[in-house]
Amino acid sequence: MTTASGEPLHEFGTKHITGGLSRLTEGIMVKGSGSYVTYEDGRTYLDFTTGIGVTNLGHCHPKVSSAAAAQCMNIVHSQCSIALHEPYARLIEKLLPIMPHPSLDSFFFWNSGTEAIEASIKMARLFTGRQNIICMQGAYHGRTYGAMAVTRSKTVYSQGAAPLMPGVYSIPFPFWHQQRVSPTTDAEKLAAESLYQLDLLFAQQSAPQDTAAIIIEPVLGEGGYVPAPPAFLHGLRKVCDKYGIMLIVDEVQSGFGRTGKFFAIEYSGVKADILVIAKGLANGFPLSGVISRKELTDKLMPGTMGGTYAGNAVACAAAVAVVDAFKAENVLDNAQARSLELFAFLNSLKGDPNLAPNILDIRGAGLMVGIEFASPAGVGGDYDPAKNPSSPKAMASRVTKKCQEKGMLLLTTSAFEVVRFIPPLNVSSEDLWKGCQIFEEAVRDVVREG
Ligand SMILES: Cc1ncc(COP(=O)(O)O)c(C=O)c1O
Numbered sequence: 074m075t076t077a078s079g080e081p082l083h084e085f086g087t088k089h090i091t092g093g094l095s096r097l098t099e100g101i102m103v104k105g106s107g108s109y110v111t112y113e114d115g116r117t118y119l120d121f122t123t124g125i126g127v128t129n130l131g132h133c134h135p136k137v138s139s140a141a142a143a144q145c146m147n148i149v150h151s152q153c154s155i156a157l158h159e160p161y162a163r164l165i166e167k168l169l170p171i172m173p174h175p176s177l178d179s180f181f182f183w184n185s186g187t188e189a190i191e192a193s194i195k196m197a198r199l200f201t202g203r204q205n206i207i208c209m210q211g212a213y214h215g216r217t218y219g220a221m222a223v224t225r226s227k228t229v230y231s232q233g234a235a236p237l238m239p240g241v242y243s244i245p246f247p248f249w250h251q252q253r254v255s256p257t258t259d260a261e262k263l264a265a266e267s268l269y270q271l272d273l274l275f276a277q278q279s280a281p282q283d284t285a286a287i288i289i290e291p292v293l294g295e296g297g298y299v300p301a302p303p304a305f306l307h308g309l310r311k312v313c314d315k316y317g318i319m320l321i322v323d324e325v326q327s328g329f330g331r332t333g334k335f336f337a338i339e340y341s342g343v344k345a346d347i348l349v350i351a352k353g354l355a356n357g358f359p360l361s362g363v364i365s366r367k368e369l370t371d372k373l374m375p376g377t378m379g380g381t382y383a384g385n386a387v388a389c390a391a392a393v394a395v396v397d398a399f400k401a402e403n404v405l406d407n408a409q410a411r412s413l414e415l416f417a418f419l420n421s422l423k424g425d426p427n428l429a430p431n432i433l434d435i436r437g438a439g440l441m442v443g444i445e446f447a448s449p450a451g452v453g454g455d456y457d458p459a460k461n462p463s464s465p466k467a468m469a470s471r472v473t474k475k476c477q478e479k480g481m482l483l484l485t486t487s488a489f490e491v492v493r494f495i496p497p498l499n500v501s502s503e504d505l506w507k508g509c510q511i512f513e514e515a516v517r518d519v520v521r522e523g
Contacts, residue, residue: 083113097122108121108500137355137394184361184388185215195377205240219238247267289320290323321349346369433447446469448464465520472492472515
């Protein structure tokens, strides 16, 4: 592929695209079909990145693409402050029965996850008349200013860009790294420590009466693929009920079947006051949602929520087809079955005496699975519980690079040595096994090379 003047399109694009973007692969991706993507030069990869947890039904799912194409021939843009369009209302009709709690009955659709996070923070402040927001150390919520302020997974997202939104405080996510304890620490213990830190925060930094919201990912995503212990989520709910604080549950990455249930919060049964969704919702079409209680959202002045492209008709039509496909194709059942296979495989690697010293932790839920390797230096140097001087350097990025050479796209996550598996939820057992074999070869290569 070339430009009109004959320059290779990839070089031209790279030259003129902002340096602020990073990219996992070289070349131009031209096609996606199910669990595979193809590049201009003919390379085909098994895609276990799903565009960072988005194409949960695989690339170009025929029912989703057809629904979007059909909507394109009716109306593409019926701006949300001008008129309601049919897919907007139909999508609400589809989502209401699958909401993790029946109280979540008032919807606002936007485009991206970060926009929806902004809306959730704004709603929490308007609902409570308070300012402060408490987030988790290790959290990722997006790259706009409010979302950046509650993001604590890597400094790169906000480095040099201050001042961020004020009024934000944080406690450690109940994750062994965040508390500097052993990877085998009991989940209840981690939960108790984080809840204790929350009490300290209320006593020392942000009075409950000044606190509008606590925001949490039920499975920490960019912070390392760590499910929150149910005891912690219940503890947060109790505190929110006691003080009238909004619990914002960010299911942008963990939602839409990713963990084997429609929403990860279902594992604990904890009620969210505000639920944020995006990514898999429309399987690649830009769409996010903020869902709360009508009794609360009725208090918002008309005009406080909106946006030119918010709840686009084509994206909503695609999302309607997504929900239908989940049901018709038993996608959640497949995700759960494949999850068992994936965990069994990763645990078998950990059981291999040659690899075991380099594998610290295997964790996650459904098909949101992380494997953490040891590190010879550790982020925290001598204080780091992940430190193992005899482990190879930079294992996570080297393993994903080798996987790419062997035909599979796979991503790292977090400031630690973590590789994440986010295959399509309808991946076949054969393709999952193929991916596992590639991964095993890559890990063995890196360990051998040292
Ligand atoms: C948990 C979580 N929240 C919010 C976001 C931001 O979403 P977006 O990239 O669509 O702005 C992400 C993106 O990865 C995410 O994982």
